[in-house]
Amino acid sequence: xxxxxxxxxxxxxxxxxxxxxxxxxxxxxxxxxxxxxxxxxxxxxxxxxxxxxxxxxxxxxxxxxxxxxxxxxxxxxxxxxxxxxxxxxxxxxxxxxxxxxxxxxxxxxxxxxxxxxxxxxxxxxxxxxxxxxxxxxxxxxxxxxxxxxxxxxxxxxxxxxxxxxxxxxxxxxxxxxxxxxxxxxxxxxxxxxxxxxxxxxxxxxxxxxxxxxxxxxxxxxxxxxxxxxxxxxxxxxxxxxxxxxxxxxxxxxxxxxxxxxxxxxxxxxxxxxxxx
Numbered sequence: 001x002x003x004x005x006x007x008x009x010x011x012x013x014x015x016x017x018x019x020x021x022x023x024x025x026x027x028x029x030x031x032x033x034x035x036x037x038x039x040x041x042x043x044x045x046x047x048x049x050x051x052x053x054x055x056x057x058x059x060x061x062x063x064x065x066x067x068x069x070x071x072x073x074x075x076x077x078x079x080x081x082x083x084x085x086x087x088x089x090x091x092x093x094x095x096x097x098x099x100x101x102x103x104x105x106x107x108x109x110x111x112x113x114x115x116x117x118x119x120x121x122x123x124x125x126x127x128x129x130x131x132x133x134x135x136x137x138x139x140x141x142x143x144x145x146x147x148x149x150x151x152x153x154x155x156x157x158x159x160x161x162x163x164x165x166x167x168x169x170x171x172x173x174x175x176x177x178x179x180x181x182x183x184x185x186x187x188x189x190x191x192x193x194x195x196x197x198x199x200x201x202x203x204x205x206x207x208x209x210x211x212x213x214x215x216x217x218x219x220x221x222x223x224x225x226x227x228x229x230x231x232x233x234x235x236x237x238x239x240x241x242x243x244x245x246x247x248x249x250x251x252x253x254x255x256x257x258x259x260x261x262x263x264x265x266x267x268x269x270x271x272x273x274x275x276x
Contacts (some may be wrong), residue, residue, distance in 0.1 A: 005037075005270060006266055008267060012240060012243075012245025013051065014214075015087075017049075017095055018050070024065035025152065039187045048062040050091065053073055062114075084155075084157055089117050093108040093128075096110075115202050129183050131257060134154040138183070141178065143226065148192075157208075161193055163230070186208075225258060238251040
């Protein structure tokens with residue numbers, strides 16, 4: 001089959017976008033197909049796939065419950081389904097606006113498996129209302145024989161946030177860090193956080209299904225919320241979060257909502273002939 005694709009990124013967390021508005025091109029995305037698209041040497045190369053599909057075209061409870069016309073069907077680089085992607089939803093909204101698929105100047109409602117996300121523009125930044133953050137049971141994480149106690153936070157996806165003296169302490173992250181699978185039976189994204197200054201942190205992340213990525217939006221939110229909790233911040237509070245691919249801002253509001261602000265870019269597009 002021949003199909004259109006786009007390539008985008010948010011702070012270098014990169015994605016293949018597949019316009020499939022009526023759900024007739026790709027059907028139920030095959031994990032092997034997604035993994036092949038995301039392969040860095042033999043495919044387009046990405047941390048994940050964003051299928052751009054109308055909510056009404058998906059036979060999923062989250063899509064049926066969405067108030068938005070468009071649903072972000074997100075898959076990790078290994079083809080597994082994921083609930084949400086904070087960088088991906090900004091890129092998704094950028095695509096909808098660029099293509100005139102949503103009204104300009106109005107908030108963009110994007111359906112996800114973690115509920116609807118509202119995206120607005122603030123200058124060049126795309127701001128996502130991620131909803132609330134929930135603290136969950138933590139788990140010790142281990143890398144190359146070194147262990148840290150991690151704070152468990154759910155911001156759409158499950159996260160374990162470990163505070164380190166230096167980001168290099170996390171090693172190469174070529175293999176998945178060890179964690180307690182009884183605590184995280186569906187896997188977990190693991191953030192290694194270095195507190196750099198007042199309301200300023202830096203982090204590296206190992207994402208389930210993708211490995212170490214240049215950025216993670218839900219992870220940046222989890223890292224900021226965990227830091228604010230440890231430091232007993234008064235809400236509202238805003239953190240600068242440096243990731244290898246750039247910088248995002250995370251605000252934890254007085255009513256407990258988490259706002260993620262950062263850039264979103266579309267860098268390439270084309271058509272591909274796929275021969276299974």
